[in-house]
Amino acid sequence: MTDIHDVLVLGAGMVGVSTALHARMRGLNVVLIDRREPGEETSYGNSGVIDGGNLYPVAMPRDVPTLFRHALNRQTASHYHLSALPQVARWMFDYWRWSAPEKLEETARVMRPFFAQAVETHRELMTVAGAERYFRQTGWLELYRRPESLAAQDRRLALSREYGIDNVKLTQAETLELEPHLKGSFAGTIWCKGADTVSSPGGVTKAYAEAFVKQGGRFVIGDAMTLEKVTGGYRVQTADGPVTARQVVVALGIWSKALVAKFGYSVPLSAKRGYHRHYKAAGNAFLSRQVCDEDVGYVLCPMEQGIRLTTGVEIALPDAPATPVQVERAFRSARDLFDLGEPVEAEPWMGRRPATPDSRPVIGPAPRHEGMWFAFGHGHWGFTLGPATGKALAIAMQGAPQPLDLSPYRIDRWKQQA
Numbered sequence: 001m002t003d004i005h006d007v008l009v010l011g012a013g014m015v016g017v018s019t020a021l022h023a024r025m026r027g028l029n030v031v032l033i034d035r036r037e038p039g040e041e042t043s044y045g046n047s048g049v050i051d052g053g054n055l056y057p058v059a060m061p062r063d064v065p066t067l068f069r070h071a072l073n074r075q076t077a078s079h080y081h082l083s084a085l086p087q088v089a090r091w092m093f094d095y096w097r098w099s100a101p102e103k104l105e106e107t108a109r110v111m112r113p114f115f116a117q118a119v120e121t122h123r124e125l126m127t128v129a130g131a132e133r134y135f136r137q138t139g140w141l142e143l144y145r146r147p148e149s150l151a152a153q154d155r156r157l158a159l160s161r162e163y164g165i166d167n168v169k170l171t172q173a174e175t176l177e178l179e180p181h182l183k184g185s186f187a188g189t190i191w192c193k194g195a196d197t198v199s200s201p202g203g204v205t206k207a208y209a210e211a212f213v214k215q216g217g218r219f220v221i222g223d224a225m226t227l228e229k230v231t232g233g234y235r236v237q238t239a240d241g242p243v244t245a246r247q248v249v250v251a252l253g254i255w256s257k258a259l260v261a262k263f264g265y266s267v268p269l270s271a272k273r274g275y276h277r278h279y280k281a282a283g284n285a286f287l288s289r290q291v292c293d294e295d296v297g298y299v300l301c302p303m304e305q306g307i308r309l310t311t312g313v314e315i316a317l318p319d320a321p322a323t324p325v326q327v328e329r330a331f332r333s334a335r336d337l338f339d340l341g342e343p344v345e346a347e348p349w350m351g352r353r354p355a356t357p358d359s360r361p362v363i364g365p366a367p368r369h370e371g372m373w374f375a376f377g378h379g380h381w382g383f384t385l386g387p388a389t390g391k392a393l394a395i396a397m398q399g400a401p402q403p404l405d406l407s408p409y410r411i412d413r414w415k416q417q418a
């Protein structure tokens, strides 16, 4: 096929699929390309929280006792490969700087308008895709075992109120009215009511991709790394032969770094790896929403396959062998709170959060390549922010008035070669 299309979207995770669908809904002739079927990498295995009430980014601890505990490498919330440290040291230092209290407040202020669109933009695509069966409009719970951990949230809750975020502090007894199968002793929870959750993040991503095809979009298996600049646009090699378009969107999650490097762009993107494993619920126990055990650092997620335990951060090179020690640690702690039975799969799943040190994604035009756009680096919240990103980018590609200020997300916030 030698036709020239309007847009090539590289990467069919939540970010790429949402961008392709929004561009198609605006009448553009779009080809979506992935080396796998849609929604089979990071967008498959996450916790399924659409966190419209998100305020502060996930920060690196800065006090010495907590840092020391993490350095011992026995935590559930974090794990690291010693061998990766020389390559990620600069990124870690920048992440540490961006975890200072005043920097977190700055990030919250910048990102808030974006998160505020998350639920609405997901529900819009949910309706287009007929994906209602996956959605729960029940919020999620942050569970605090220790009273001092719960009390430490008061400042954030006060700021949340200023932003109009709907969070409610609950006692254990009030929590049990919502989730009667939680057990053990804990100080209380914060019910984050400004979130939706889903029972299959991969299912939702695939449903949006199917809607894209139903609306006349084209999905093709291909290798994004073959992308080249040609007269009048960009070309990529696919299973259907070369495909060319005037504009291209790079939405390859963690793999974006290698592709943009080919075009001379440098981006501090590191993999915050994470794992999951599903377990059968014992007896008739169930959960109605995701519950994060904040003092330990994992999430209990009711999914189609069973209760998915998702882990915190593992600092490692993206393709280093899997070391799922956090899954076993999370499982041991989770049994304090919920009756978990047998694991569903033989091995845990591993994914790679595409993380920048300032916890902001990269969204916007490539400064030196007309018609090239970036949409990656959403870290902990790419499932949440995919549809809002896709909408903003589709609007930007058409040069229409933009409701979201994209300037904080430009790639040239880091020094680029001239």
Ligand SMILES: Cc1cc2nc3c(=O)[nH]c(=O)nc-3n(C[C@H](O)[C@H](O)[C@H](O)COP(=O)(O)OP(=O)(O)OC[C@H]3O[C@@H](n4cnc5c(N)ncnc54)[C@H](O)[C@@H]3O)c2cc1C
Pocket: 010, 011, 012, 013, 014, 015, 016, 033, 034, 035, 036, 037, 038, 039, 040, 041, 042, 043, 044, 045, 046, 047, 048, 049, 050, 051, 222, 223, 224, 225, 251, 252, 253, 254, 255, 273, 274, 275, 276, 310, 311, 351, 352, 353, 354, 375, 376, 377, 378, 379, 380, 381, 382, 383, 384, 385
């Ligand atoms: C354990 C865990 C829990 C999480 N929980 C949440 C949560 O509750 N809520 C939330 O919002 N976020 C969550 N996240 C983060 C979220 O999953 C990611 O931010 C998001 O999935 C990133 O989406 P993406 O589309 O950018 O990347 P991906 O989903 O990784 O998609 C990138 C795509 O690019 C394709 N690709 C790569 N290289 C090539 C190539 N050469 N050619 C063609 N295609 C290629 C891949 O096959 C893939 O389909 C979690 C992540 C993890 C690991």
